[in-house]
Each structure stands twice: as structure tokens, then as C-alpha cells.
Amino acid sequence: MVWKRVHMKVRQSAIRTFSSVCCYTSFTTVETVSYCEGEGRLVVRFPVSGQTSGAEPARCVRMANEHYLELKENPVQFEHASSVNNVFFDEANKQVFAVRSGGATGVVVKGPDDKSSVAFRMDDKGEVKCIKFSIGNKILAVQRTSKSVDFINFIPDYPHMEFTQECKVRQPLGQTSPFPPVPSVTLCVALQTKNANVLGFCWTSWNEIVFITDQGVEFYQVDRWRARRFCRVKLLFRCGAAGNVLKCGFQVFPDKRSLKLQKSQNINVNWYQYCPETAVLLLSTTVQGNVLQPLAFRNGTISKMSKFEIELPVIPKPAKLSLSERDVAIATIYGQLYVMYLKHHSRTPNSPGAEVVLYHLPREGPCKKSHVLKLNTTGKFALNIVDNLVVVHHQSSQTSLIFDIKLKEPDCAVNTHQPVLPARSIHPYRVSLSGPVVVPSQPPVPCQLYSSSWSVFQPDIIISASEGYLWYLQVKLAPMVHLLEDKGKLMDFLLRRRDCKLVILSVCSQILGGHEEAGLPVVATVFDKLNQVYKDYLEADQSYTAAMESGPSRGSTAQKRPVRTQAVIDQSDMYTHVLSAFTERRDVSHKFIIAVLMEYIRSLNQNQITVQHYLYELVIKTLVQHNLFYMLHQFLQYHVLSDSKPLACLLLSLESTYPPAHQLSLDMLKRLSTANDEIVEVLLSKQQVLGALRFIRSVGGHDNVSARKFLDAARQTGDQMLFYTVFRSFQQRNQRLRGNPAFNPGEHWGRPVGEGLAEVLS
């Protein structure tokens, strides 16, 4: 297929035209329409013949489709899972482990970047159940049995030889292998609790690890310094069933058999979830599994957060495990930790549909049920968090929904949310069949989305083990713009997104595009929302600067400089990207242009933000262009356009077309009270020499002023009396100041003053 590309030269109007083109696309042959943000043009593609096209320009934000979710480019690729290759994923480091033949033919670790990718070999000591690096790839922990975990030291600055002396080191495998063999310090940690089975483990720092067993939690530290000679593991805490945390002494474990059994109580752990960002571990306890115990790890300590119970839709009889690990996820949204519970309803005809219940886990205080997200359907779901949005994937419809918990729903109960946008599927994704090596001859084939082989991890990871891909999910803001009718709500939504600036600016251009769609009240609302964020940032920045100036030592908490997010749209952004082009438009009435500019200035004023001069200039330019001088006069009369020297100068330049501008300008200079020199210049240029002289005397600047320019101006009038008056006035001044009427050298105009006077008086 050959694509015929039609470029339309557009500015903001493009976006308006766009929506109509967009409707058009669905019925005719136009295949895609895209808006190039950077170039300000619309790209419309028509399929012409049966040949295929080249790649589309990456900068184009495709709008023809409404897929607002997509899989990020450049996924992490790994060898797909097979009978000889086991794949593991570590949520803490976001690493995928492809373990071939139990590690004997290689372990390939792929992380989000090249630095975190490692390949090595290790002995096949049985089937690997779980494998994870500590943070920073320092220590590898491998679990092969349900009773013990092995450690392999990856700290590079320790010569491997030292390990060989103290520890048991595997001999290098065959030299031909592509993977370097690992000198492993295998330290099997046996559990503190007898008969306990390890459900899993999590690294909470580079050398701290927590084991979750079916009977409790055990928290260890691998001693880095002593690891040089022999590896030590320190048991820090163990958590018992009743939730009592038992602090253990410093434990050295030179030998796995010398484990000392601590006092222990039985705890019934069904499963666990771990949030690496906040280092919070969630344990499912009790028979039904619906009592969750969160534990927080920090700096080698463990603290118990309040436990809470999840309301089950049906209470089973007899009691059995009813809360599945699959239905619970833990993630941070807007900096707060939430436990998300996918609540399925029984399949009855008038079932209300499934919902996601969010439990807020504060650092202190009890956990509360805080939000309910209505899915309005039933089936299989998976959850992701992208850009603080809760994304709910629905497998049977192959669509996803997004929820913004900060978006207030006016017609719902306080914390019940409906999807922000209608359900859409993830943007189609193509993969090349040849796997990691790109073969140009083979066209990429569409990848099956919402496949049952997908695994979803928090916050934004989707893994297809059978195909060997790890994707990051991301939101595309541009397509949402057309899906959300309420512009105020849209703005609220966009302002909370990460890469929102360009989209917000394009929405601004769009609502100014034509006032059938968005009237002034909408424009006003949007401006107010933007400026609220802008003001909050300015205030935070100001108080930071003030705090820094008053001395950083003062104040107990060291203030951090406020981060300027993309949502801070300042006046220069609005001017450059929206307003300057908007005022140039010929197809919009000047009345609307001025109304919009005034609305923006009003909104800035309402938020006590100092309006920048270039905005006033824009207002004046627009008014002058349409001969609306009286309007300008009234604005100045009420000081809507704040006083400044540049503005006064601009007004002076308007005098020839609008004479009252002269008066307005002088008034403004007077009010500034720092522009006395300018006032004198203006008056002298008008040959109002006496006026200038009177003015400079009234402000007390007479003594320091240069007589020369006054005399010059007086001479130019050709009025001899005037010249004499001015001359005398300065002579008197000289007499008063220096006791002599003579002028200082250089103060008069080039020639001796007396001579000039003679000439004029003659």
C-alpha cells in the first residue's frame, strides 16, 4: 500500500478541522489523520494502492484512532519461556531472568537499561523457584527448595580469590560457554521456623532480604564487610502470627547448620504482595485470606502497619481461601500507597458489574476503604498504574478503562468513580517475527493484545512470557482530548498527567479555535485551572526562596526546591504557543480575541500573578489593529494594563494615531515615580520647556539636572523670551548652589553659554 500524504498547513485551526476530518475517516478511504505537534500540520493519509507503506513519522501523534493506551517502543526482549527456559520477573529491579537448564547453560538477566542487564552461568542444583538480585545487582538470591535460599555474591570489588579461601566456590564451567561463570558464595539460609515453607523473598535494599514463609516473615541482612572473609547473614526481625515483632540479636551464620531457633509463633500466610517503591509487604492471613497485614521495611527496621479486612462479596461456608492473590495489587497513586482489590460479583442477570476497591494505606493510622471504581462489566481483569491513573484491562472485550481517583464525580457518591473515558483497546502493536534481531525483509506482524499469556505487574508492566516481551504501558494524552467533552474536567485531568504541557497547550488552542464549541465561560474555567497550578508553583517557589534567604540553618525541615512539573503553564508558554498565534487569526472576530485576552489577564489577576508586559503588548496591538482606541483608553483608565516604562513608551508611539495616548503615557510615567527623566524628555520633545522646568522643580530634581538640554530645547523654539527665562532660571540656580551664576564647563551646549545667549537674543 502506498500512502499518499496530504500536508495541510495549519495552525490552531487544524485541530478544529481535525474533528470533522476525523469523523470523515471512519466512512471513507482516509486511513489515518495525525496532527504533528511540532510542525503544526495535519497529516492525512489515503491508501492508494495495495502496496504497503513505510514507517509513519514518529513525531506524529495519531489522533484518527482513539487508542489512548499504548505499549512503549523498545520493549525488553528475552528468550521466551519454554521447557528448557524458565522466565522469572523481579518487580523490585524490573529484571527478567531467563534461566536455561537451571542456570547451567546460562542465566540472562535483562533490565530496563543495559547497565542492569547481566548474563552468567551457575550450577544446576535443581529447578529454580525464584531468583532475584539485590538492589544494584550486588547479591543474587536463588531459591530452589521450599526450605532454603542460596546467595551468590556479585560484588565486583572483592577479588574472587578471597571467596575461594573462605567459601565454597564453584569451579569454572567450560571455557566455551558464552556466559562467564560466577564464583558463587553459596550460603544456604535455613529458616528460623521449623517446617515452614518459603513462599518467596524480597530484597528490601542491597543487602537486606525478607523471607515470607507460610508461617511468618524473616528479615535478614547480608553483612557486606564480613562477606570478604565469610558471609554473614544477620536476622533482623521475624514476624509471628499474632503480629508481634521479635527483634533478634546480631547473628553470624558462618555455617548454615548452626542456625539458632528463635522463639516463634505460627502465622498463617496464604500469599504476599510486595511494593518495592515503598518497601511495603502485604500478607494475606486467616483462612479466608481477606485479613491483610502490611509491613513496612526501612533502614533495616520493620514496622507493622495496621491490618485491615477486605470485604468479600460472598462469605463462603465453610470458610476457605476466598481472596485470591490475583485480585489484589499494591501500588502508589499520587504518592499514596493503595491496595487495590478487584471485587467480582456473582454472575447474576442484574449484576452490578465488577469494581475495584481502593484501600488507602497511610504511613500512620488505620487503613481505609477510600475509592470504588465502577467497571460496569464482568469478566477477567488486570490492573496497572500509569501516570497515577488506574488502568483496568478487560480481557474478554479486549479493552481497557482508566480511572483518575482525583477526578471528582459530581453525580456520584463521594468516592465512587466512573471511567474517565469510554473503554478502548491498547494501540495495536506490531512485533517482528525474527525476535530480537531485526530482519528488514520481514514485515512486523500484529501482536496479539490482551493475550491470556500476558502477565501484568505493578505499576505499568505487561509481560508476554510466551513471546518474550516486557512492555511498559503508557498513556497517550492527545487522543483523550476528543473523548472528553467537558473541557474543565479534561483540564483537571490533563494537569495531573506527566507529559501534559503540549497537549494542554493544544487544548487551549482548540477551545479558542471556534466559539461554537467552547464559549468564554469554558475558556475562563480553563484559564483559571491553569493559573491555579501556576500560582501554586510560584508561591511554593517564592516561599522556598524566602526560606533560603532567611538562612538554611533555620527551620527544622530542610525545604526542597519545588519541582516545576509540566502542568505549570506560565505566561510565556501561553503567549508563545497559544495567544500570539491566536491573535493573528483572521477567521475569529476581534471581539472574541480581546475577550479571551482579557479573560486570561483576569484569571492571572485573580490568582495574584503579575502579568507580563508582552501580554499587555498583545492586547494593545490587537486593539490598535482594530482601531479600538477608546477601549484601550478605558482599560488604561482602570489600570487593567499595569504601569511600566515599556508600556508608557508604547503609548507614546501611538500618539500620532491616537493623541490621548500622550496624556495616558505621561500619567503612567508620573505614577511610576522613577521615570522623571523620561517625563522631562517627553515634555522637551513637545517643546514644553517651561512645563519641563516646572516639573523638574516640583520633584526636586532641579539642582542636578543638566541645563544644556533645557537650553537646547528652548533655543529650538525660537522663542527668545522663553530662552531668556530658562537661561535666567539656571543662572539663579547656579548662584544658589555655587554662589556664581556661571555654568560648569560642559553643562552648556557646546559653546560658552553667554555666546549662545547673545546669538539668540540678537
Added chain:
Amino acid sequence: MLMISPKMASGVQEKQYTPCLLSFFIYNPTFGPREGEVRVTLLHTNKHHKNLKMMTKSLHTQKNRQFFFEPEENFWMVMVVRNPMIEKPNKDGKPPTIEYQEEEILDTVYGAVVRQCYCMYKLFNSTFGRAMEAGGVELLIQKLEKFFYRYLQTLHLQSCDLLDVFGGISFFPLDKMTYLKIQSFVNQVEERLSLIKYTAFLYNDQLIWSGLEQDDMRILYKYLTTSLFPRHSEPELAGRDSPLRPEVAGNLLHYGRFLTGPTNLKDPEAKFRFPKIFISAVDGYEELHLIVYKAMSAAACFMISASVELTRQFCEQLDSLVGPQLTLLASDICEQFTINRRISGPEKEPQFKFIYFNHMNLAEKSTIHMRKTASVCLTSVHPDLMKILGDINCDFARVDEDEEIIVKAMTDYWVVGKKSDQRELYVILNQKNANLIEVNEEVKRLCATQFNNIFFLD
């Protein structure tokens, strides 16, 4: 017109007569001599009247003064005013002696009155020429009679003074934010009701915003403040059960009401007719419906092209849109105004009697004049002093230069006139034993407190 002078001269009662209108006529000499009040000719050129500011000419006689004004080519407006006079009764039953005070009336003041007459006619009827074009002399005569019959009765020549010369606009002092809110309101209304072409916004009979050009606003302002507003007393100020507010009682959501057009929207018989006005446009004149809508002290004038038929539906829409917003805005302005006054404090309150006028924006401010009423414009100073002000104004008009004139009036008052660029300031000081220097200082002080934010040369 009879005014008993408070002055008692040597026990004999004098009767003082203020100037009054003797006759007023409009004629066109090219039409030839024909009896009647209005003489017009068929010859007419549709010419733009850029030189309306040209001086009226006057003829002084002992008894009368005649003012001539040619607003349109060959159309002359003539006003004859009887000089003020004093009737002195004679002792022996003889007819009283009448003394005409020829010098008491000012050409500038009454010249301005004639010009105003024309402007007012033009505001509601467009030019003479247009009437001629539309329906010939008959129509013009009909229009003139209809308009001037009522208008001349409202002239009150005896209370005309300097303010009539200026024909200024009083602006309502307002902070920037509230002003921007009003801007926003006006813009949003104009957008929602796209029929509206121009809007003017007033508060307390003072102008805040005008979408009309300055000269049109000037005359509309005159009409609003001297005729329309005084006729409609404030029903919202009256008690809740007062008969003055029958239509307000039914609508508790807002205080908005139409000052022109229907008095009660709910009345099924209501007529949706509004006065029509003519304003200057790029190509001649533009005819507009004038809708004046008021809520509490805030009044909004909406002007809509006369070619559009205004319907009940439109009026209801306007009422429901503007009413609540204007009510809110009015209370906002009131609140803001009170705050500002409290901040500025009583020392900012003028203790001087002065008149200020700026030719550039027509802004006028007077602490001499009381609130205008429908019938008469009251001043708080003696007419003699007002005449001195008028005289100073005439002097100022003669030269372009900035000037300052200080006059000691016979009644121990000092009258100071200052002209700086396009601004004029007249101050009346009542300081018996003050000398010239003290008076000068006093005026400087006034300028520093009242006019510190403008460039006003001392």
C-alpha cells in the same frame, strides 16, 4: 421660573428672574422665507458632521440672547434665551423697573445646551438630513415637533452651568479585579446573546464600561443620567412590601429588571418594544435598540441592531442570563467600593469644592453638584461663583497654553482655575483671610491628594 431672591435690598423686595427659554426654532434658509417654526429645503447633502464642536454663534441684545448653531449644512438651530432680570418695585405704584442682567449668562454654557439639543435629537432620530431623505419636510417637522415638544421642557436653563459645557462623563472608581470581572461579564453576555452589538455598564449612575465610541457614549450617558435613571426610582431600595416593586416580588432569584421595554415579563400583554437610538458608524449611522437592564445600582445597556425584531423569548433569555449575574456583580461592586473607601479613609474624602474635567476621556468630577434629579441639577455654591468658573473656562478656551487663574470673588471666596495639558480643574476655596500664596499652597495640596496619579503640573 420665578425665584424669590434671598437678598433683601434696603427693605424693598426685589424679584429676580432666572434666564428662561423664549423660543427655539430650526430653519433652513435655502428653502426660502416661509412662516413657521421649521423651514427646510429639499436641497440637502448627506455630510458627516465632524465639526460638531464648532462654536455656536450668539447675538447679544438687552433683553435676550440668541444662539445660532448650524449642525448640518443649512440647518440652523436657534435658541432665544431671555436674560436674567431683576424686577424692582417702585414706590409710587408705578410699574416696576426691570433691570436686565445681560452679562450674567454665558455664551459657552447655552451654546453647549443648543449643541446638546441637537445631539440628543440625533441620538433618537438620526440627522435632519436622514428624516428629509426618508419622508421629506413633513416627516422632519413631525419628528422635530414630537421630540422637542417634550425635550425642551426638560432643559431647565436656569441651572445650566459649566458642566453642560463639558458634557462629561462621571466614571465610577473601581479596583482592577472588579473591573476585570465586569469585563468578563460583558464579554460573556455578548457572546451568549450574539445579537448584542454594544454594551455599556454603569454603577450608581457612573460609567464603568462603554462599548460605544466616546462621543456616542457621551450623549447616551447624558440621556441615561438626566432622564432615564431619575425617572425610575429604585424599587429595590423601597421596602419589600412597597407597591414600587411589584415585579420584583415575583422573582426572588435576582433583582434584575428592564428600564426600557417590558416592565413585567410575565405580563402576557407585555410589549417588547425598546427605544431606538442612532450612533455613528463607519458608514454613516447605525440604528439600534436600546435595552437598559438594571439590578440594584448596576445598570447594563445592551444595544442590538434595529433590524432585528426583539421577541419575548429573547427578553426572557436575557433576563434569566443577566439578572442573576448582574445582581451578584452589583453586590460585589458595592462591597468592593465600601472596602476601598474604608481603606482610603476619610482624609481622602474631598474637603474642597471642585470641578475636574479631562478633555481626553471626558472624565468629569464635581464636588459642587449634588445628585442629579429628574427636575433639576442642584449646586452647593452660589450662581455667581458658578459664573466665575464659566468665565475662567472661556479664558482657558482662548489659548492653548497651560494656565492658572486665581480669582478673588466678592464674597470672600477664592476661585482657582488650572489647566494642564487637556485637563481643567476649578477649585472654590472659602478662606476669608487667605492670601494668594496660601491659596496656591492649598490648591497644591489638593492636587497632591486628589490627583496624585495623573500628570498634572503644579
